[in-house]
Amino acid sequence: MITIRCRIFLCQAPDEVFAFAADYRNDPLWRKGVIATRCEPDGAPALGTRMHETLQMFGVRAETLSEVIAWEPGRRTAFRVLSGPVPCEGRRLFEAEGNGTCLSYVLHLQPPGHRRLLGPLLALLFRWQVGNDLKRLRRTLAAPGLQVA
Numbered sequence: 001m002i003t004i005r006c007r008i009f010l011c012q013a014p015d016e017v018f019a020f021a022a023d024y025r026n027d028p029l030w031r032k033g034v035i036a037t038r039c040e041p042d043g044a045p046a047l048g049t050r051m052h053e054t055l056q057m058f059g060v061r062a063e064t065l066s067e068v069i070a071w072e073p074g075r076r077t078a079f080r081v082l083s084g085p086v087p088c089e090g091r092r093l094f095e096a097e098g099n100g101t102c103l104s105y106v107l108h109l110q111p112p113g114h115r116r117l118l119g120p121l122l123a124l125l126f127r128w129q130v131g132n133d134l135k136r137l138r139r140t141l142a143a144p145g146l147q148v149a
Contacts, residue, residue, distance in 0.1 A: 002109040002123045008134040010101045012141055014094045015074045017101040021137060022077040022092060024051045024068075030137040032129065033057040047071040051079070058125060060085070086111055086122075103137070105130055 010017050020026055024045050027034045035054040039045055049068045055061070064084030070091065071077050078091035087110040095102045107130065111122055 002107075002111065002119055002126070004107040004109070004123065004126045004130055005104065006106075006127065006130045006134055007102060007104045008138060009097060010103055010138055010141060011099070012101060013099075014096050014101045017103060017141065018074045018077075018094045020141060021103060022071075022073075022094070024049075024053075024066075024079075027053070030140045031133045032136065035061075045071070045077070050082075053084075057129070103134065105134060 021030070022045070024037050025039060027037050033056050035056055037054075038052045040050040040052065045051070045068050047068055047070070051064075051066045051068070053064045053066065055064065062085045065082045066079045066084075067082055069078050069080050069089075074094060076091060076093045078089065081088040088107060090105070090107040093104040093106070095104070107126060109122065109126065111119060
């Protein structure tokens with residue numbers, strides 16, 4: 001198993017960051033490679049919501065189906081990939097820190113079959129991608145006139 005842990009400080013309050021970054025429909029606005037997301041049922045995510053995600057990562061287009069397995073407004077959300085190229089679980093933790101928020105993004109990846117041999121390379125690539133996504137999130141949240149899902 002590969003575990004990726006990345007943290008970033010954001011200047012907004014935890015409730016504000018959670019409202020944006022825990023709403024998976026906003027992921028295409030800050031996660032590079034996420035082309036589209038759709039929640040089932042329609043509307044804002046909650047415990048049990050399923051997300052259909054179209055990704056373009058490392059030159060490969062993929063579809064994933066995930067389910068929200070934890071939902072604590074203002075504090076954390078977690079998901080599990082039900083179908084997709086790499087079995088995965090992840091969580092986003094939102095903690096008040098000073099006048100802002102510390103967001104921790106954790107992924108647990110289980111590369112199948114021969115992809116397991118690429119574990120160290122996949123860990124490096126995913127850590128780089130998640131770190132850059134969190135920096136993109138910081139810029140997105142700071143942008144004037146932000147339009148959200």
